[in-house]
Amino acid sequence: MQIYGYLIWNHWKNIRRALRQKDRWLSLLAIGVMLFNLTIILVFSGTFLDKILDYYYREFRHNFAGSPISPALFVNKYLMEMFMGLFSLRFFLQQGPKMQMQPYLHLPIKREKLVRFFQLFSLLSFHNAIPYLFFIPFTLNFIYLRGYGIQSTIIWFAGITLILLFSHYANNLLRALHKKNSFYYLITVSLLALLFLLDELVDMHLLRTFSEILFGRLLEGDLLFLVLILCSTVTMFLVSGHQIQSQLLINPSSDGSNRANQRAIIFAPERGQVLNLILLEMKMIWRNKRPKHYFILSIVFALAYIALMLAESNVFNTQAVSAVIGIFASGTFALNYGQLMFSWESTYFDGFLTRNIRPEELIVAKLMILQGSCLVFFLISLPLFILMSPDLLLLHVTFLFYNAGVTSVLMLALAIRNQKRVNISKSGSFFNYEGFSAMHWLWILPTIIPPALLLNFLDSIQWTALLCIGGLGVINLVLSRQWSQFFTERFITRKYLMATGFRQHES
Amino acid sequence: MRVEVQHLVKRFGDSFSLEIPSLNINAGQTFGLVGNNGAGKTTFLRILLDLLLPDSGTIKINNWKTSQSDEWKSQVGSYLDSSFLIDYLTPLEFFSFVGSVYGFNKEQTIQNITPYQTFLPSGALSDSTKYIRDLSTGNAKKVGIVASMFIQPNVLILDEPFANLDPRSQIALKSLLQRLNKQHGTTLFISSHDLAHVTEICERIAVLENGSIVREIQTSDATLKELELYFAEG
Numbered sequence: 001m002q003i004y005g006y007l008i009w010n011h012w013k014n015i016r017r018a019l020r021q022k023d024r025w026l027s028l029l030a031i032g033v034m035l036f037n038l039t040i041i042l043v044f045s046g047t048f049l050d051k052i053l054d055y056y057y058r059e060f061r062h063n064f065a066g067s068p069i070s071p072a073l074f075v076n077k078y079l080m081e082m083f084m085g086l087f088s089l090r091f092f093l094q095q096g097p098k099m100q101m102q103p104y105l106h107l108p109i110k111r112e113k114l115v116r117f118f119q120l121f122s123l124l125s126f127h128n129a130i131p132y133l134f135f136i137p138f139t140l141n142f143i144y145l146r147g148y149g150i151q152s153t154i155i156w157f158a159g160i161t162l163i164l165l166f167s168h169y170a171n172n173l174l175r176a177l178h179k180k181n182s183f184y185y186l187i188t189v190s191l192l193a194l195l196f197l198l199d200e201l202v203d204m205h206l207l208r209t210f211s212e213i214l215f216g217r218l219l220e221g222d223l224l225f226l227v228l229i230l231c232s233t234v235t236m237f238l239v240s241g242h243q244i245q246s247q248l249l250i251n252p253s254s255d256g257s258n259r260a261n262q263r264a265i266i267f268a269p270e271r272g273q274v275l276n277l278i279l280l281e282m283k284m285i286w287r288n289k290r291p292k293h294y295f296i297l298s299i300v301f302a303l304a305y306i307a308l309m310l311a312e313s314n315v316f317n318t319q320a321v322s323a324v325i326g327i328f329a330s331g332t333f334a335l336n337y338g339q340l341m342f343s344w345e346s347t348y349f350d351g352f353l354t355r356n357i358r359p360e361e362l363i364v365a366k367l368m369i370l371q372g373s374c375l376v377f378f379l380i381s382l383p384l385f386i387l388m389s390p391d392l393l394l395l396h397v398t399f400l401f402y403n404a405g406v407t408s409v410l411m412l413a414l415a416i417r418n419q420k421r422v423n424i425s426k427s428g429s430f431f432n433y434e435g436f437s438a439m440h441w442l443w444i445l446p447t448i449i450p451p452a453l454l455l456n457f458l459d460s461i462q463w464t465a466l467l468c469i470g471g472l473g474v475i476n477l478v479l480s481r482q483w484s485q486f487f488t489e490r491f492i493t494r495k496y497l498m499a500t501g502f503r504q505h506e507s
Numbered sequence: 508m509r510v511e512v513q514h515l516v517k518r519f520g521d522s523f524s525l526e527i528p529s530l531n532i533n534a535g536q537t538f539g540l541v542g543n544n545g546a547g548k549t550t551f552l553r554i555l556l557d558l559l560l561p562d563s564g565t566i567k568i569n570n571w572k573t574s575q576s577d578e579w580k581s582q583v584g585s586y587l588d589s590s591f592l593i594d595y596l597t598p599l600e601f602f603s604f605v606g607s608v609y610g611f612n613k614e615q616t617i618q619n620i621t622p623y624q625t626f627l628p629s630g631a632l633s634d635s636t637k638y639i640r641d642l643s644t645g646n647a648k649k650v651g652i653v654a655s656m657f658i659q660p661n662v663l664i665l666d667e668p669f670a671n672l673d674p675r676s677q678i679a680l681k682s683l684l685q686r687l688n689k690q691h692g693t694t695l696f697i698s699s700h701d702l703a704h705v706t707e708i709c710e711r712i713a714v715l716e717n718g719s720i721v722r723e724i725q726t727s728d729a730t731l732k733e734l735e736l737y738f739a740e741g
Contacts, residue, residue, distance in 0.1 A: 265596075267603045268612055269608075269612060273607075280593070283595065283596065283600075347589075347594065354556045354580065354591070355605065356608045357580075358577060359577075499558050502590075503590065
């Protein structure tokens with residue numbers, strides 16, 4: 001038992017020291033505000049869901065006979081989709097326990113015990129606590145006090161808890177498998193996206209029917225269903241534990257996938273330095289977990305999210321949403337990747353600075369990569385616009401110019417401000433914010449606000465708005481050479497600060 | 508190619524400052540910098556390579572001020588640490604990238620690397636091999652050192668080149684450095700903890716202590732003993 005005491009103590013110290021780190025207060029403040037906001041929304045929704053549904057979704061909450069369905073039955077139908085959404089968030093945000101175990105592996109503690117401890121310890125996560133802000137008031141208000149009886153209430157609530165636990169350990173398993181081979185991760189993300197899209201776009205309602213049956217039976221107090229969920233959760237706990245334990249001895253860089261079995265790329269001086277630098281960066285994106293997943297997830301995001309927005313555009317039919325669709329359809333990669341344009345190369349930045357690479361060529365290459373990514377993502381999301389919303393095609397073309405001209409330049413400006421080191425092979429998760437700071441999020445606003453305002457103010461004469469937005473992009477594209485010169489000068493003055501920052505390893 | 512340091516000062520708060528009033532290394536000279544941990548050797552090398560801006564003073568390589576011009580970069584090879592390696596490339600890809608930066612095509616790059624083949628890890632030049640990040644520390648370092656040498660620089664700056672290398676590689680590196688110096692007249696600037704190797708390669712050695720050069724020695728048969736005695740006495 002004493003060893004568990006030490007482990008808990010070490011973790012507590014780790015958390016306290018992380019909180020005390022410099023520059024964390026701004027992030028903590030932002031997280032605090034977000035958590036407060038989330039708490040209010042969830043508790044309020046859990047308490048007054050019937051009123052909210054009556055106000056916003058009156059037609060959804062009535063059956064064919066026209067009488068209202070109880071909030072519990074209504075929620076049951078959407079719970080599975082909600083849990084899947086939460087699961088996706090978990091994967092992006094929640095770290096698995098494997099990495100925390102490394103410092104203890106050489107100590108005389110049984111590995112099985114160590115894995116169990118960290119599996120249990122990993123339960124202390126916001127992801128497991130936050131859903132209860134909704135479920136506790138909801139269970140009390142709309143299940144217990146609506147006459148479902150104490151047994152049904154307990155079984156339903158226990159079912160919810162077990163599914164949250166299942167989702168927690170499924171995330172641990174997926175992360176562990178993902179470390180071994182990112183194929184599992186791609187399959188899971190694709191399956192989740194496909195199920196979601198089938199339900200939303202083709203109205204197959206597979207998830208909703210399953211959800212309705214599962215949680216409906218729990219609400220009826222069916223113990224058998226609870227036992228089934230319990231067995232699934234225990235199985236997931238054991239399987240994920242087994243997988244984590246089996247990977248403890250695998251060196252992350254010796255799993256075979258890192259072997260260079262691809263055709264070697266040869267850099268030739270005849271191609272010109274700019275093209276060589278672009279080729280190098282493309283290799284960097286493809287051969288390192290974090291930029292690679294930024295790229296893949298940007299594709300998933302551009303396709304799934306934009307499809308959803310386009311399908312539901314009658315629900316969110318505002319100009320601001322049009323701006324968001326436009327920006328993210330072709331600019332999603334530039335927005336996510338561009339802010340770290342130099343940090344991606346932080347681990348070999350010193351080598352770059354001392355070799356015969358001209359700063360202007362480096363800047364031109366970076367700008368061309370950002371502009372090129374807008375064209376690539378424009379083409380990737382183009383079929384969606386053609387199939388689902390041809391009337392938004394013009395918007396899509398307009399924002400290609402805006403993103404290539406304006407967003408790319410803004411992202412490069414941000415990248416030159418960034419002095420934070422990024423370990424590109426450390427973690428492949430999309431929401432690994434290493435290298436970002438709160439300021440970087442705020443800097444996205446100048447990208448989105450001007451076109452949103454233009455679209456809003458010029459609502460009645462949308463052609464003019466689109467012309468202005470596209471025009472801004474075209475002007476900036478024409479000025480690419482001037483922007484490159486400007487950024488080259490900025491780069492030359494800031495390179496020492498950047499190099500010093502990139503040498504600092506985050507603790 | 509000549510390296511000149513004039514009135515160099517770099518302060519880090521009140522705790523440490525690097526101060527080198529004057530240091531000139533003539534073209535083709537082999538210069539060694541020795542000193543204890545924290546003496547300022549790496550800081551000095553970073554300033555030499557324009558990776559760190561000094562508070563005052565100038566560095567000139569062949570009369571080019573390093574902080575004001577990029578001309579010197581085409582003449583200087585350097586390897587300080589792993590931040591000079593692009594570790595997601597294979598060694599061959601890395602050499603081809605470095606070669607392209609200095610204007611060598613694939614054939615020229617391979618031709619220039621051939622003399623270093625025995626020093627490099629086995630299979631480093633085959634098409635299908637490991638990425639640099641999957642090599643051991645010593646082998647990755649060999650790739651970095653060769654990348655700084657095969658371009659046949661006029662000035663070569665290395666930080667701790669012998670650390671992490673196995674004995675055979677240390678001996679091979681010594682002869683490769685001497686050959687580069689003799690055949691191409693490359694000026695060598697080597698910082699090291701290894702007194703025996705430095706005295707063997709360098710004709711001139713400076714001892715750096717707390718940011719200042721406290722002793723300069725023209726290497727002779729007695730130098731190694733002299734240095735050992737100096738560091739033993741603390």
